[in-house]
Amino acid sequence: MWNPKAARSLDEYLQVLPSEIEIIKQDFENMSLELGKKIKQLEEEKNAIRTRC
Template sequence: MKRFATNPLTTLEYVWWWGKRVNDNVPISSQENIRPIEEHLQVIPSELEIIKQYFEKRSSVLEKKIKQ
């Protein structure tokens, strides 16, 4: 919490207002939106990667049939 030098002309209401203003600017994390770091770093495969995997799988199956 920040403190500032008060002088004799500073009122208690002003001191209270200043403390509230400073403390209201402090970001507070909301517990409902917190996710594990693993979720943030999770890679979601793109459509191209899914098609590529399907193609490779299908190619290997066809290659095995040709060899027989």
């Protein structure tokens, strides 16, 4: 038998629980940010080396 109260609770729970795709998206954005920082650091090191030569 269908229980509307239980269905509503499940819907509320699912709204709070992040979906797997949202978690993957957040992980991707974090990795992208870290890689961007690393690229900037490497470019600065490269430029520092060039100015010494």
